[in-house]
Amino acid sequence: xxxxxxxxxxxxxxxxxxxxxxxxxxxxxxxxxxxxxxxxxxxxxxxxxxxxxxxxxxxxxxxxxxxxxxxxxxxxxxxxxxxxxxxxxxxxxxxxxxxxxxxxxxxxxxxxxxxxxxxxxxxxxxxxxxxxxxxxxxxxxxxxxxxxxxxxxxxxxxxxxxxxxxxxxxxxxxxxxxxxxxxxxxxxxxxxxxxxxxxxxxxxx
Amino acid sequence: xxxxxxxxxxxxxxxxxxxxxxxxxxxxxxxxxxxxxxxxxxxxxxxxxxxxxxxxxxxxxxxxxxxxxxxxxxxxxxxxxxxxxxxxxxxxxxxxxxxxxxxxxxxxxxxxxxxxxxxxxxxxxxxxxxxxxxxxxxxxxxxxxxxxxxxxxxxxxxxxxxxxxxxxxxxxxxxxxxxxxxxxxxxxxxxxxxxxxxxxxxxxxxxxxxxxxxxxxxxxxxxxxxxxxxxxxxxxxxxxxxxxxxxxxxxxxxxxxxxxxxxxxxxxxxxxxxxxxxxxxxxxxxxxxxxxxxxxxxxxxxxxxxxxxxxxxxxxxxxxxxxxxxxxxxxxxxxxxxxxxxxxxxxxxxxxxxxxxxxxxxxxxxxxxxxxxxxxxxxxxxxxxxxxxxxxxxxxxxxxxxxxxxxxxxxxxxxxxxxxxxxxxxxxxxxxxxxxxxxxxxxxxxxxxxxxxxxxxxxxxxxxxxxxxxxxxxxxxxxxxxxxxxxxxxxxxxxxxxxxxxxxxxxxxxxxxxxxxxxxxxxxx
Ligand SMILES: [Zn+2]
Numbered sequence: 001x002x003x004x005x006x007x008x009x010x011x012x013x014x015x016x017x018x019x020x021x022x023x024x025x026x027x028x029x030x031x032x033x034x035x036x037x038x039x040x041x042x043x044x045x046x047x048x049x050x051x052x053x054x055x056x057x058x059x060x061x062x063x064x065x066x067x068x069x070x071x072x073x074x075x076x077x078x079x080x081x082x083x084x085x086x087x088x089x090x091x092x093x094x095x096x097x098x099x100x101x102x103x104x105x106x107x108x109x110x111x112x113x114x115x116x117x118x119x120x121x122x123x124x125x126x127x128x129x130x131x132x133x134x135x136x137x138x139x140x141x142x143x144x145x146x147x148x149x150x151x152x153x154x155x156x157x158x159x160x161x162x163x164x165x166x167x168x169x170x171x172x173x174x175x176x177x178x179x180x181x182x183x184x185x186x187x188x189x190x191x192x193x194x195x196x197x198x199x200x201x202x203x204x205x
Numbered sequence: 206x207x208x209x210x211x212x213x214x215x216x217x218x219x220x221x222x223x224x225x226x227x228x229x230x231x232x233x234x235x236x237x238x239x240x241x242x243x244x245x246x247x248x249x250x251x252x253x254x255x256x257x258x259x260x261x262x263x264x265x266x267x268x269x270x271x272x273x274x275x276x277x278x279x280x281x282x283x284x285x286x287x288x289x290x291x292x293x294x295x296x297x298x299x300x301x302x303x304x305x306x307x308x309x310x311x312x313x314x315x316x317x318x319x320x321x322x323x324x325x326x327x328x329x330x331x332x333x334x335x336x337x338x339x340x341x342x343x344x345x346x347x348x349x350x351x352x353x354x355x356x357x358x359x360x361x362x363x364x365x366x367x368x369x370x371x372x373x374x375x376x377x378x379x380x381x382x383x384x385x386x387x388x389x390x391x392x393x394x395x396x397x398x399x400x401x402x403x404x405x406x407x408x409x410x411x412x413x414x415x416x417x418x419x420x421x422x423x424x425x426x427x428x429x430x431x432x433x434x435x436x437x438x439x440x441x442x443x444x445x446x447x448x449x450x451x452x453x454x455x456x457x458x459x460x461x462x463x464x465x466x467x468x469x470x471x472x473x474x475x476x477x478x479x480x481x482x483x484x485x486x487x488x489x490x491x492x493x494x495x496x497x498x499x500x501x502x503x504x505x506x507x508x509x510x511x512x513x514x515x516x517x518x519x520x521x522x523x524x525x526x527x528x529x530x531x532x533x534x535x536x537x538x539x540x541x542x543x544x545x546x547x548x549x550x551x552x553x554x555x556x557x558x559x560x561x562x563x564x565x566x567x568x569x570x571x572x573x574x575x576x577x578x579x580x581x582x583x584x585x586x587x588x589x590x591x592x593x594x595x596x597x598x599x600x601x602x603x604x605x606x607x608x609x610x611x612x613x614x615x616x617x618x619x620x621x622x623x624x625x626x627x628x629x630x631x632x633x634x635x636x637x638x639x640x641x642x643x644x645x646x647x648x649x650x651x652x653x654x655x656x657x658x659x660x661x662x663x664x665x666x667x668x669x670x671x672x673x674x675x676x677x678x679x680x681x682x683x684x685x686x687x688x689x690x691x692x693x694x695x696x697x698x699x700x701x702x703x704x705x706x707x708x709x710x711x712x713x714x715x716x717x718x719x720x721x722x723x724x725x726x727x728x729x730x
Contacts, residue, residue: 031274129263133270140271160268162393177244180254181227181237187258188230 032130053085079124139193154179155186217243224250228257272391379433390426403429406497413464415495436487440480448550455615458544460492462608469533478539479520518562519552523595526563534597541592549577584630
C-alpha cells in the first residue's frame with residue numbers, strides 16, 4: 001500500500017473495526033512512548049505499566065477526541081494523556097519514596113517535584129522527535145524490501161554504521177562511486193517515505 | 206583537479222545538476238551509473254554530494270535508534286533481558302560483581318533456566334567470533350578467535366560489552382580482552398569514543414592501574430588487550446566479607462589514590478570510580494584501578510540515545526549527578542564513597558530508585574562511620590568528610606594527598622606512639638574523638654530504646670516538630686497530608702500496615718537521632 005493514498009491513521013483508528021490501523025498505531029507509538037519515557041528516567045518495568053495506561057486511555061477516548069484541525073493535534077493530544085499519566089506515576093513514586101526519605105528530604109521537599117514537572121509542550125516535542133526516529137526506522141524496514149540487497153548494504157554500512165565508503169566499496173565489491181550513488185538513492189527513498197507518512201499521520205480531517 | 210580531468214579522456218565532465226538530481230532521486234538508472242563512474246574519480250562532486258547530505262545531531266540520533274530497533278528485532282528477547290538487567294539499579298550486594306557494568310543475572314536467580322539462559326546468551330554474544338581451528342594440536346579447547354587471540358571463556362558482560370579470558374599464542378601468555386557489543390560498535394561515534402578513551406587510558410602507566418597492552422580498532426568490533434589479573438573486584442570482596450578491617454581499607458585506598466593520581470597527572474578523569482572497577486590481585490596486596498573512561502564512554506553512547514542514566518549512580522559526585530562539567534575532584538568524591546563503602550560494608554547513598562540516589566548524593570550527609578563500627582578514629586572520619594564534601598572547592602584537592610594521608614593514618618594505627626596523625630585531619634574538627642564516640646553510643650542506645658518503647662508518641666512529636674520546621678512556601682503535596690495524619694491521633698498506636706513502613710519509620714528515627722547528635726555535639730561558639 002502506498003502511504004500517500006490511504007486515509008489518515010487517526011481516522012482509521014477511530015473506526016473500531018480497523019484492527020490493522022490499531023496495530024499500526026501500536027507499532028509506531030509503543031516504541032516511541034517507550035523512548036520518551038526512558039529519556040524521562042522511567043525504568044523499563046514502570047514504563048511498561050505507563051505505556052499500557054496511555055494506550056488504553058487513547059483507545060477508550062479516541063471517539064471523543066475533538067480535532068482542532070491543526071497539524072500535530074493528534075500528537076499533542078497523546079502528549080496530554082502522557083503528561084497526566086506521568087504525573088500520576090510521579091506522585092505514586094514520590095509518596096513511596098517519601099516514606100523512606102521523610103527526614104532527609106525535609107529541607108528541599110519539592111525538588112524532585114520540580115525536576116519532574118514535565119510540560120505538555122516538552123512531551124510533545126519529545127514525542128515529535130521520537131516519532132521521527134521511529135518512522136525512519138519503519139522506513140528502513142519498508143525500503144529494504146524495495147531495492148537490491150547490495151544497494152541496501154552500501155547505504156546501511158556507510159550511513160548507519162558510519163563506515164568509510166572506500167572500505168565498504170571493497171567489502172561489497174562495488175566502486176566507490178556506486179557506494180555513493182547507492183547511499184544517496186536509499187536516503188532519498190527514506191526521506192520520501194518519512195515525509196509522506198508524517199504528512200498523512202498528522203492530517204486530521 | 207580540473208587539469209587532471211582534462212587530461213583523462215575517459216572521465217566525463219562535472220555535472221552538478223546530476224548530483225542535485227541524485228539527492229532528489231530523480232536520475233534514471235543509466236544516468237545514475239554514469240554519475241557513479243564520475244564520482245569514482247571526482248573529489249569535487251563527492252564533496253558536493255556530501256555537503257548536500259550533511260548530517261545533524263537528530264540524524265545521528267536517528268541512526269542510533271535504527272540500530273537499536275534493528276538489533277531488538279534480530280536478537281529476540283535474549284539481549285533485551287540482558288540489557289534490562291544491566292540498566293536496573295543494583296538491588297542486592299551480589300548483583301554488581303562482574304568486571305563490567307553489571308552481570309547478566311543476579312546470583313540468586315541462577316536456577317536451571319538461568320543457566321540455560323546464560324549459555325544461550327553467551328552463544329548469542331559470541332556468534333561473531335572467528336571459529337577456532339585446532340592447528341597446533343593444542344590440548345585446550347577454545348570458544349573461538351579474535352585476530353590471533355584464542356578465546357577461553359567469558360569473564361563478564363553487561364549491556365555495553367564483554368570481557369573475555371584469552372590466550373595469546375604469540376607471546377605465550379593469558380590476557381583479558383574487552384570488547385564492545387557488535388551492535389553498539391556499529392554506531393560510528395560510539396566506536397570512536399571507545400577507541401579514543403582506550404588510547405588515553407593506555408597512556409597511563411602505573412603499578413595501580415590496569416595496563417592496556419593494545420587498542421585494536423581495525424577489528425570489528427574494536428577491542429582492548431589487557432593483562433589478566435588473577436583476583437576479584439573490591440565489590441566482590443565487600444559483598445563477601447562486609448566491611449573491611451581499617452588497615453586493609455587504608456592500604457587499598459592509598460594504592461587506588463596513587464593510581465588515580467597518575468591518571469590525573471595525564472589530564473585524565475576516570476568518571477566511574479566504584480568498587481566494581483577496583484581489582485584486588487590475589488596472592489599480593491596489590492589493588493588496581495581499571496576501566497578509565499572506557500565503560501563510561503560506552504554508557505554515554507547509549508545514554509545519548511536513550512537519555513537514561515546507565516547503571517547505578519551510587520558512586521557519582523554531586524556535580525556528576527547534576528550533569529555539570531567535571532574535573533579531577535569529581536573522582537575524589539567517588540573515591541570517598543568507595544572508602545566509606547569499605548569501612549561500612551555499603552555505599553553511603555543508597556535508595557531503591559536512581560532518582561532518589563541522585564537526590565541523596567546531592568543533599569544527604571551520610572551517617573557517621575561510628576554508626577557502623579566502633580573502631581574508627583576521628584581522623585578517618587575527617588578524611589571521609591573531606592572527600593565527600595559536596596562543594597568541590599572545599600573537598601580534598603588531589604588524589605596524591607589522599608594517598609599520602611591514608612599512608613600516614615595507617616602508620617599511626619600501626620605505631621601510635623611514634624607516628625602522629627596527619628595535622629590536617631586532626632584540626633579538621635573541634636570535636637573530641639573519645640568523648641564523641643562514647644557519647645554517641647550511649648545516646649544512641651538510650652534514644653533508640655526510648656523511641657522503640659514510646660512508639661507512636663515519640664514519632665508524633667518528631668513529626669509535628671517537622672511540620673513546624675518546614676519552610677512556609679512549601680508546595681503541599683499528597684504525601685504531606687499523609688505524613689501529618691499521626692499527629693492528630695497521638696494516643697493511638699500506629700497501625701502496623703506493613704513491616705516495610707515500620708522499617709522506614711525506624712530509619713527515619715535514626716536519622717532524626719543523627720541530627721540530634723550533631724546538634725548536641727557541635728561545640729557552642
Ligand atoms: Zn565532478
